[in-house]
Amino acid sequence: MWFDSPYYPMLYAHRSEDEAQQAVQNVVGLLHLKPGARILDVGCGRGRHLWPLAELGYRVAGIDLAADRVAEARAGSAQKGIDAELFVGSMLDPLPQPPYDAVVNWFTSFGFFDELATHQLAIAHMARALTPGGALVMDFMNAAEVRANLVPEDRIEVGHVEFHVRRWIEEPFVHKSISIRDGATTREFSERVMLLDRSDFEALFAAAGFHSVQFLGYYDGSPWTPQSLRCIAIGRTFAV
Structure with missing residues (x-):
């Protein structure tokens, strides 16, 4: 699997x-979470967020x-003295150890499924893992910009x-x-991601019970435009 290969972090080492840190400070900062709030990173990779x-x-x-x-995230967290709960699992299953005050999904760690309904299931699991009034942050490529400038x-x-x-x-x-x-070794991998537009995320979030969905265009907190590099959706569940 490409995401589990040693070459994946090599190709994306520039991330x-x-x-x-910029994404966390500027994007998660908008959530105004209290100190000690629980946050789950879905698709956490090696743990850099x-x-x-x-x-x-x-x-x-x-x-x-x-x-x-996940093993790299566990080792890196231990090295930094960070107590992180880490799990191997799928966003298509109920998420472990809820509830959370926020769920985050960074760097287009989404869009891999064949049908829009399967993406809806994943977002529903994220919504169910939240406390009342909890927030979901999804950082996705801006499909409009990708189509224009691939x-x-x-x-x-x-x-x-x-x-x-390619x-x-x-x-x-x-x-x-x-x-x-890699020397005498050759390998072939592939990725495929559904081009989900802002309107798709508006519909997916609404169907999962989120309201007041806000869209940012980059990690500096700038607002979304069709030319933005990212499409970062932020939604909240209704408080009881």
């Missing part, structure tokens, strides 16, 4: 802890389908490893093939 959340005084948990990434091909070298990345759109998905040359 730094500084970027994660968990750590700045913990440093801000929140109790953090993470879940990811890729066992190797880069069809990249060649990237990371140390001795060469990546050849991208194309077959609606409603954007596809990516990743060819890797």
Whole structure:
């Protein structure tokens, strides 16, 4: 599996802890959570968003389908002295150890399913894991910007490893093939993500019981426009 391979973090090594800290401070800061609030990162990867959340005084948990990434998150958290609850699991199952004051989903860790109804199921699980009045943050690519400016091909070298990345759109998905040359070894991986628009997220959030959905265009907290690089949706459940 691509997300569980050792090459995945190599290709995305430029996604730094500084970027994660900016996202946490500017985006999660808008939620006005109390110190000690519980936050679950769905699709937590190696944990780079968990750590700045913990440093801000929140109790953090993470879940990811890729066992190797969860192991890295566990090791990194221990090294930093952060007490993080970490789970291997799927967003298509009920989320572990609820309730949470906020659920976050960063870096397009969504959109992988064949049908819109399956994405709705995942968001429903996130909603059910929240306290009344809790918040969901979903950080997704801006589909309008991707359609307008898709880069069809990249060649990237990371140390001795060469990546050849090809991208194309077959609606409603954007596809990516990743060819890797590592010395005498060659590997092939692929990604496919549904191009979910702002209107899709508005409908998905409404169906899951969220209200007052706000959209940002980047991690600096700027508002969403069709030209934005990101589509960050923030919704709250109704308080009792």
